[in-house]
Amino acid sequence: MMFRISLLLLTVGVANAADYVNLPGGRFASVLxxxxxxxxxxxxxxAMRSEPVTNAEFLAFVQSHPQWQRGRVASVxxxxxxxxxxxxxxxxxxxxxxxxxxxxxxxxxAQAFCESEGARLxxxxxxxxxxxxxxxxxxxxxxxxxxEQILAWYAQPAGKTLATVGGPxxxxxMRDLHGLVxxxxxxxxxxxxxxxxxxxxxxxxxxxxxxxxLNLRDRDNYAVLMRVAMLSSLKAADTTNSTGFRCARAATPxxxxxxx
Amino acid sequence: xxxRRSALQALFTLIVALPAWMPxxxxxxxxxxxxxxxxxxxxxxVDQEGRPFHLADRRGRxxxxxMFYSPCPYVCPLIIDTLRMTxxxxxxxxxxxxxxxxxSLDPERDTPARLKQVFGxxxxxxxxxxxxxxxxxxxxxLAAILGIQYRVLKDGGINHSTSLLLxxxxxxxxxxxxxxxxxxxxLVAAIERTLAAD
Numbered sequence: 001m002m003f004r005i006s007l008l009l010l011t012v013g014v015a016n017a018a019d020y021v022n023l024p025g026g027r028f029a030s031v032l033x034x035x036x037x038x039x040x041x042x043x044x045x046x047a048m049r050s051e052p053v054t055n056a057e058f059l060a061f062v063q064s065h066p067q068w069q070r071g072r073v074a075s076v077x078x079x080x081x082x083x084x085x086x087x088x089x090x091x092x093x094x095x096x097x098x099x100x101x102x103x104x105x106x107x108x109x110a111q112a113f114c115e116s117e118g119a120r121l122x123x124x125x126x127x128x129x130x131x132x133x134x135x136x137x138x139x140x141x142x143x144x145x146x147x148e149q150i151l152a153w154y155a156q157p158a159g160k161t162l163a164t165v166g167g168p169x170x171x172x173x174m175r176d177l178h179g180l181v182x183x184x185x186x187x188x189x190x191x192x193x194x195x196x197x198x199x200x201x202x203x204x205x206x207x208x209x210x211x212x213x214l215n216l217r218d219r220d221n222y223a224v225l226m227r228v229a230m231l232s233s234l235k236a237a238d239t240t241n242s243t244g245f246r247c248a249r250a251a252t253p254x255x256x257x258x259x260x
Numbered sequence: 261x262x263x264r265r266s267a268l269q270a271l272f273t274l275i276v277a278l279p280a281w282m283p284x285x286x287x288x289x290x291x292x293x294x295x296x297x298x299x300x301x302x303x304x305x306v307d308q309e310g311r312p313f314h315l316a317d318r319r320g321r322x323x324x325x326x327m328f329y330s331p332c333p334y335v336c337p338l339i340i341d342t343l344r345m346t347x348x349x350x351x352x353x354x355x356x357x358x359x360x361x362x363x364s365l366d367p368e369r370d371t372p373a374r375l376k377q378v379f380g381x382x383x384x385x386x387x388x389x390x391x392x393x394x395x396x397x398x399x400x401x402l403a404a405i406l407g408i409q410y411r412v413l414k415d416g417g418i419n420h421s422t423s424l425l426l427x428x429x430x431x432x433x434x435x436x437x438x439x440x441x442x443x444x445x446x447l448v449a450a451i452e453r454t455l456a457a458d
Contacts, residue, residue: 034413034414035413035414035415035417036413039414041414042414049269074293074295074296074297074300075295075296076295076296076297076298076300076301076405077300108404108405109406111401119261120397186400187400187411188410189400189403189404189407189408190409190410190412191407191411235404235407236401236404236405
């Protein structure tokens with residue numbers, strides 16, 4: 001990836017990586033409107049891992065689910081580069097840190113990991129909702145300074161060693177949503193399906209079925225739009241060295257996380 | 261005597277063991293699934309008659325696959341037209357060897373009863389056509405493995421790409437067409453090649 005992200009942030013108060021944090025959801029102005037009228041989306045309450053899944057966690061997963069080990073997984077679920085940065089199928093090796101976010105995992109593998117702990121990948125709107133927050137505000141997206149800060153992270157040159165998880169918590173207690181890795185979402189292949197399919201005079205344009213064209217909103221929010229474009233460019237078996245994931249599930253009263 | 265008894269025992273063993281042994285050997289499916297087969301997906305579906313089947317049950321015959329949702333007012337009826345057009349473009353001896361499967365993107369509304377209604381309205385041929393639904397989490401996986409994009413809108417509509425995918429007898433995607441409302445000659449040629457190869 002061109003935009004390898006590096007983390008400049010302090011590793012403070014690292015939560016247990018498998019902590020799920022409750023998020024309230026609600027009406028939300030997504031960069032992708034909910035329909036052709038440009039409506040806001042309604043995000044149901046949900047819980048999400050506070051940090052991306054790490055190499056150590058993914059190693060434990062492939063050890064208990066050998067069908068997801070590199071070399072054993074069917075190519076239809078993961079391309080040949082899957083986990084190739086690890087020393088071997090069941091060993092990270094000295095160049096790969098246990099606390100780094102796992103990368104080079106396919107959407108299918110990420111989904112399988114989440115299912116193994118009774119969860120799923122977050123929906124794009126859930127991820128976007130959580131990532132709209134800064135340290136003190138639920139939605140900081142209109143703050144030009146905040147946008148610039150995120151864009152600066154994205155502009156870090158590729159090839160830098162990936163930092164470990166555990167950046168500062170945002171308003172919801174989520175960490176590393178920006179500045180560390182790209183993250184798979186459940187509906188990664190749904191984001192740019194937006195074309196008016198009713199122009200029957202031009203068969204090549206009959207690609208999409210359903211309501212009319214959806215336009216991207218909030219075109220100035222480049223950081224988020226870059227994610228949309230990047231995710232849309234991937235196929236489910238693809239892996240990249242800067243794409244990881246975290247899991248989500250329905251909000252539960254027993255979740256560790258408390259809203260501030 | 262001993263020899264005869266042994267022979268009888270052997271015969272007996274053969275007869276008793278045969279039923280257990282035959283399906284596996286016959287199935288030829290004992291052969292490993294190719295690495296790039298979509299039939300690695302462990303997925304249960306239900307057809308328009310409410311009959312359950314497993315995705316991998318489709319192994320053995322080429323399949324032309326698409327995804328749709330029946331309440332779709334515009335392009336989805338055209339997908340059926342296009343599939344039918346494609347089937348009719350094949351030589352008569354070939355068209356019966358190709359199965360056509362459409363899986364719903366909207367499992368909530370596309371109940372088996374609803375699929376059966378569409379099946380009847382569109383006068384689809386049960387010998388080769390299947391309209392199917394699967395549980396919601398499977399829909400995204402099937403779309404992902406087929407490279408079909410879809411997005412559920414707030415008003416219940418679904419924007420989706422209209423790819424037709426040709427699977428060979430082992431579930432490998434061997435051709436893809438994005439054309440709707442007209443015949444794709446390349447797809448027809450690919451179907452004929454695939455049928456000839458089997």
